[in-house]
Amino acid sequence: MPPSHRPPEAQLDLLVASRGRSDRLTHTEHLPARQGRHAPWPESIRPEIRAAALDLGIRRPWTHQVEAMNLAKAGQTVVIATGTASGKSLGYLAPVLSELLTGTEAPNGRGSTALYLAPTKALAADQRRRATELAPERVRAALYDGDTPPQEREWVRQYASYVLTNPDMLHRSILPAHPRWSSFLKTLRYVVVDECHSYRGVFGSHVAQVLRRLRRVCRRYGADPAFLLASATTADPAATAERLTGLPAHAVTEDASPRGQMVFALWEPPLTEHVGEQGAPVRRTATAEAAYLLTDLVTAGTRTVAFVRSRRAAELVALQAQDNLEPQLANRVAAYRGGYLPEERRALERDLYSGRLLGLASTSALELGIDVSGLDAVLLAGYPGTRASLWQQAGRAGREAQGALAVLIARDDPLDTYLVHHPEALFARPVEATVLDPDNPHVLAPHLCAAAAELPLTEADVELFGPNAAALLPVLERRGLLRRRADGAWYWTRRERAADAVDLRGTGGAPVQIVEESTGRLLGTVDAAAAHTTVHTGAVHLHQGRSYLVRELDLEHSVALVSAANPSYTTAARDITSISVMSTEQTVAWGEGTLNFGSVEVVNQVVGYLRKRIATGEVLGETKLDLPPRTLRTRAVWWTVTEDQLLDAVIPFDQLPGAAHAAEHASIGLLPLFATCDRWDIGGVSVPLHPDTLLPTVFVYDGHPGGAGFAEHGFRHAARWLTATRDAIRACECARGCPSCVQSPKCGNGNDPLDKAGAVRLLGALLAGAPADDAEST
Numbered sequence: 135m136p137p138s139h140r141p142p143e144a145q146l147d148l149l150v151a152s153r154g155r156s157d158r159l160t161h162t163e164h165l166p167a168r169q170g171r172h173a174p175w176p177e178s179i180r181p182e183i184r185a186a187a188l189d190l191g192i193r194r195p196w197t198h199q200v201e202a203m204n205l206a207k208a209g210q211t212v213v214i215a216t217g218t219a220s221g222k223s224l225g226y227l228a229p230v231l232s233e234l235l236t237g238t239e240a241p242n243g244r245g246s247t248a249l250y251l252a253p254t255k256a257l258a259a260d261q262r263r264r265a266t267e268l269a270p271e272r273v274r275a276a277l278y279d280g281d282t283p284p285q286e287r288e289w290v291r292q293y294a295s296y297v298l299t300n301p302d303m304l305h306r307s308i309l310p311a312h313p314r315w316s317s318f319l320k321t322l323r324y325v326v327v328d329e330c331h332s333y334r335g336v337f338g339s340h341v342a343q344v345l346r347r348l349r350r351v352c353r354r355y356g357a358d359p360a361f362l363l364a365s366a367t368t369a370d371p372a373a374t375a376e377r378l379t380g381l382p383a384h385a386v387t388e389d390a391s392p393r394g395q396m397v398f399a400l401w402e403p404p405l406t407e408h409v410g411e412q413g414a415p416v417r418r419t420a421t422a423e424a425a426y427l428l429t430d431l432v433t434a435g436t437r438t439v440a441f442v443r444s445r446r447a448a449e450l451v452a453l454q455a456q457d458n459l460e461p462q463l464a465n466r467v468a469a470y471r472g473g474y475l476p477e478e479r480r481a482l483e484r485d486l487y488s489g490r491l492l493g494l495a496s497t498s499a500l501e502l503g504i505d506v507s508g509l510d511a512v513l514l515a516g517y518p519g520t521r522a523s524l525w526q527q528a529g530r531a532g533r534e535a536q537g538a539l540a541v542l543i544a545r546d547d548p549l550d551t552y553l554v555h556h557p558e559a560l561f562a563r564p565v566e567a568t569v570l571d572p573d574n575p576h577v578l579a580p581h582l583c584a585a586a587a588e589l590p591l592t593e594a595d596v597e598l599f600g601p602n603a604a605a606l607l608p609v610l611e612r613r614g615l616l617r618r619r620a621d622g623a624w625y626w627t628r629r630e631r632a633a634d635a636v637d638l639r640g641t642g643g644a645p646v647q648i649v650e651e652s653t654g655r656l657l658g659t660v661d662a663a664a665a666h667t668t669v670h671t672g673a674v675h676l677h678q679g680r681s682y683l684v685r686e687l688d689l690e691h692s693v694a695l696v697s698a699a700n701p702s703y704t705t706a707a708r709d710i711t712s713i714s715v716m717s718t719e720q721t722v723a724w725g726e727g728t729l730n731f732g733s734v735e736v737v738n739q740v741v742g743y744l745r746k747r748i749a750t751g752e753v754l755g756e757t758k759l760d761l762p763p764r765t766l767r768t769r770a771v772w773w774t775v776t777e778d779q780l781l782d783a784v785i786p787f788d789q790l791p792g793a794a795h796a797a798e799h800a801s802i803g804l805l806p807l808f809a810t811c812d813r814w815d816i817g818g819v820s821v822p823l824h825p826d827t828l829l830p831t832v833f834v835y836d837g838h839p840g841g842a843g844f845a846e847h848g849f850r851h852a853a854r855w856l857t858a859t860r861d862a863i864r865a866c867e868c869a870r871g872c873p874s875c876v877q878s879p880k881c882g883n884g885n886d887p888l889d890k891a892g893a894v895r896l897l898g899a900l901l902a903g904a905p906a907d908d909a910e911s912t
């Protein structure tokens with residue numbers, strides 16, 4: 135079959151027309167083609183680099199690249215936050231490589247150096263390739279990661295001028311051994327922080343402190359590198375870059391690269407005849423809908439990738455589409471996911487590129503690095519969590535001349551439902567910001583120790599580590615970790631390495647190992663924080679698409695013993711959560727109501743679990759569990775209303791628990807629209823009469839000790855966040871609450887009680903006193 139030459143509108147018409155699907159298309163956005171805008175190369179870029187760029191087909195840079203090059207040359211901290219495939223890397227590579235090239239003329243051949251940080255090894259390897267394409271060989275670019283052999287490491291330290299690594303290596307290996315890196319650090323001119331939006335939450339907070347440690351060590355060697363960051367487009371990239379580096383940053387946001395026309399459709403799968411929890415209507419899953427749409431697009435000869443969220447879903451979508459298709463087309467559809475061998479993956483990429491494959495169901499493994507441009511259509515089964523991923527995936531479609539089609543298929547949850555009915559949240563100015571909180575004492579403390587071990591901490595250093603550092607140092611001294619000597623500086627006192635005390639990507643507590651009972655094989659681990667709810671005795675646990683029954687959760691040894699099983703039910707933990715206010719940092723009056731931010735203690739106890747039939751969600755029975763309570767000290771945003779407000783909003787006291795609970799669920803579902811968290815990073819509690827506030831109160835808290843900045847971000851943008859929450863609930867077409875609005879898959883109360891209409895009135899009463907949108911602090 136010849137490849138499709140239908141324009142994207144026609145492809146979309148075809149999807150809508152067949153099988154009576156017109157009511158599923160909630161919005162069509164036409165993104166017009168954009169002409170590129172060039173500018174001449176800045177004088178500061180060396181002719182060798184320009185010539186190499188020309189060989190790669192780059193005659194002149196785009197204007198946003200030139201803006202970044204000039205700022206970098208001036209030694210400014212810059213964040214380039216332009217679209218996917220807009221050439222962000224040339225924007226920082228050209229000034230960095232020019233500087234390094236000039237440095238090769240120094241007597242020792244290394245007059246200047248630069249460090250590149252990527253969140254993944256694969257990206258660092260890809261970037262090393264790009265650097266070698268643009269710069270002559272005498273600019274020595276080298277990878278430095280966990281796979282670098284010891285004999286090569288010495289060479290990198292002594293001779294490489296462009297070192298590509300990741301924050302984990304910087305933290306564990308480079309900074310603790312800085313004297314061995316002294317000649318590299320002395321001449322450090324640039325630090326590139328690529329994909330910086332991925333440094334969010336607790337991980338991002340750790341990385342922010344690692345960068346402060348780097349700046350301090352550099353200072354000691356007399357270097358003051360400029361930071362060049364690349365980010366996906368988010369709200370306020372300059373503020374994020376400042377939080378990450380601790381330095382004032384300039385943002386380059388005006389994208390001057392050309393773009394083909396794109397038709398972006400928003401799609402809501404239909405309701406099915408199944409009923410879920412509390413008799414709620416249930417929609418067809420986004421993956422099932424993706425399989426149908428993939429079938430139709432492949433039948434029409436349209437080269438399509440369907441992005442899904444799990445490996446299992448990738449296999450399922452490919453299988454379903456193959457089942458639906460004629461045999462000669464069925465073998466032109468495949469699945470693509472992490473875990474395949476490199477040669478298998480390359481073969482699939484080749485087949486897609488050549489057109490032998492017409493349809494591919496893929497996890498985000500295809501998102502980065504690999505070039506499969508030239509697709510006709512992209513399906514996204516569920517919002518991929520951030521705008522960055524959304525555009526990265528959608529950006530896979532499109533050829534120069536011909537337009538492309540992208541379809542976002544909503545999953546049955548409040549965020550996706552909101553998005554397909556509020557296209558402005560996707561296509562207008564970004565509302566989602568990258569959130570991190572480097573001042574969290576739980577994050578900061580181990581980095582102060584690591585910094586003191588690197589070089590004794592002086593009074594003058596303290597400011598670099600933020601407003602909480604000064605108060606924390608005496609605490610660390612009392613714990614016997616640091617000692618202040620007569621010279622006034624703090625020293626690390628232990629024999630063990632301070633940097634080993636923190637894993638940047640860890641979430642606290644020893645993870646629970648999942649072990650197969652019959653073979654003793656280790657299947658994987660779950661975070662300590664999630665173990666009680668996910669691998670309690672009797673739980674059905676899914677691992678890489680296979681289901682297991684937990685025989686026993688042994689808390690003493692942090693082991694869950696499981697056996698393979700195929701029960702016809704799933705399990706859902708029931709828990710009891712109480713929350714107390716430790717301190718209120720900020721309170722804002724919203725009319726009679728209040729909005730607050732502060733520290734809380736959350737005590738959670740898993741008390742039992744429900745078994746639910748897979749097909750229908752029908753509850754088969756409840757089993758009690760005897761697990762100890764867990765305590766979390768963290769940060770929360772909470773709001774209160776008065777009895778008069780309840781009266782005015784016609785919420786009788788017996789409806790209040792359901793109304794507050796429903797508002798809490800939906801607000802947790804919508805927070806990821808504003809902050810780069812997912813609903814599993816945050817928790818909530820709603821109380822009709824809270825002992826600390828003596829009022830009806832709804833709390834939303836960070837799920838990590840000390841907080842990760844999400845609740846604080848919710849507090850700062852509460853008017854927009856809670857307005858979106860109310861709108862999402864009100865717009866849902868269900869009668870009494872469903873997973874698209876107020877039901878939550880992680881509710882510890884079996885989604886009972888929930889009062890959808892009451893939640894809309896309750897939020898309305900609260901929001902009536904909210905400040906106007908533009909009065910919000912940012």
Ligand SMILES: [Zn+2]
Binds near residue numbers: 868871
């Ligand atoms: Zn609903």
Ligand SMILES: [Zn+2]
Binds near residue numbers: 795883886
């Ligand atoms: Zn709940």
